Amino acid sequence: MASLELVRSRDVSVERAEPLVRINRVTMAFGSFTAVKDASLEVAEGEFLAIVGPTGCGKSTLLNAVAGLLAPTAGTVTVGGEPVTGPNRRVGYLFQQDALLPWKTARENVELGLLFRKAEKAAMRDESLRWLVKVGLKGFEDRYPHQLSGGQKKRVQMAQALIYNPEVILMDEPFSALDIHTRHLMQNELLRLWTEHRRSVVLITHDLEEAIALADRVVVLSAGPASSLVASFEVPLARPRNPAEIKLDPLFIELYREIWSRLRVEVEKSYAQRS
Ligand SMILES: Nc1ncnc2c1ncn2[C@@H]1O[C@H](COP(=O)(O)OP(=O)(O)OP(=O)(O)O)[C@@H](O)[C@H]1O
Ligand SMILES: [Mg+2]
Incomplete structure (x- = not known):
């Protein structure tokens, strides 16, 4: 020690x-x-x-x-x-308050982190699904924020901030x-x-x-x-x-x-x- x-x-x-x-x-x-x-x-x-x-x-x-x-x-x-x-x-930022867009699914919210890259839709989709798996949300990709628990929403935020590798x-x-x-x-x-x-x-x-x-x-x-x-x-x-x-x-x-x-x-x- x-x-x-x-x-x-x-x-x-x-x-x-x-x-x-x-x-x-x-x-x-x-x-x-x-x-x-x-x-x-x-x-x-x-x-x-x-x-x-x-x-x-x-x-x-x-x-x-x-x-x-x-x-x-x-x-x-x-x-x-x-x-x-x-x-x-x-810089990636996880805000103090909940910052997910309520009208977008978990996957779409994670993809927002990549929008600046203007990557192909299919590539963005693959990448966001990969990140959702990484943060333990496999199977939750089509849920909207109101269908996720507090901890799950934080996971989505984490994936959204980390996906562009800040x-x-x-x-x-x-x-x-x-x-x-x-x-x-x-x-x-x-x-x-x-x-x-x-x-x-x-x-x-x-x-x-x-x-x-x-x-x-x-x-x-x-x-x-x-x-x-x-x-x-x-x-x-x-x-x-x-x-x-x-x-x-x-x-x-x-x-x-x-x-x-x-x-x-x-x-x-x-x-x-x-x-
Ligand atoms: N836009 C603003 N206009 C005026 N005062 C502000 C503004 N933003 C923050 N403040 C003030 O600045 C101080 C610091 O606020 P800040 O939100 O950074 O505190 P904090 O340490 O994050 O607090 P907490 O632990 O409660 O989140 C507070 O007194 C707050 O009222
Ligand atoms: Mg604060």
Whole structure:
């Protein structure tokens, strides 16, 4: 087992070798309200990064900047060295809210991820069916979203985002609405796909256990407004990991205690502002 000495909080602005994603001193403001201020973060190629922070602190806003859906008020975001100036195909995004088109079947929704390629209809169909099998939805291809369970809809979203092979996958609380067993199942699926494809993943979650169970590194976003990244923790737990069982590992428990002691400060600040 990895030694706990490997686990330490450090300044998140420390340079890493050629990061795939570079969030450089980004400020995100909505009119006079500053949601995120001067945040810097780098994500390495193939890294699985989790972001945790109190509700409303700016996690989705920051992810939207990486996806190119929101332009930073100040600072820059680059993916693969190129500035992000709008939505682009280097990035796959699983939205916090359900984002499937209700009038399209599972297969058609997955195909949407390929539309930009202008591939032949038959090739697109084959590819989307292949991805539906990969995410465990063989036989469900002709169902409409309202005929799918919450977990199945998330699988369709996952296939839709992964089918065009983005270099970085952004996931905004993808499993938070699922029951605990489905969540464990989906977490396992995600780890399996990640191991197979080794893309960079940025996962936002409220669930610190989920963050530690899945990620290589967990970063903490401070309470808003004007939040920024305040701590980064390496997760030296061996892989493959079973998210349902790893919580009993003594190293997991130590990590949880350490990260929670930092996160709790931000959560308490956030509560204090509201009361
Ligand atoms: N379009 C907008 N206009 C004005 N304020 C906004 C807008 N989008 C987000 N905000 C504000 O910015 C802050 C950060 O919002 P964001 O959705 O990024 O939080 P979050 O950390 O993702 O929260 P949650 O964990 O609840 O999803 C919040 O105070 C929110 O009200
Ligand atoms: Mg959010």
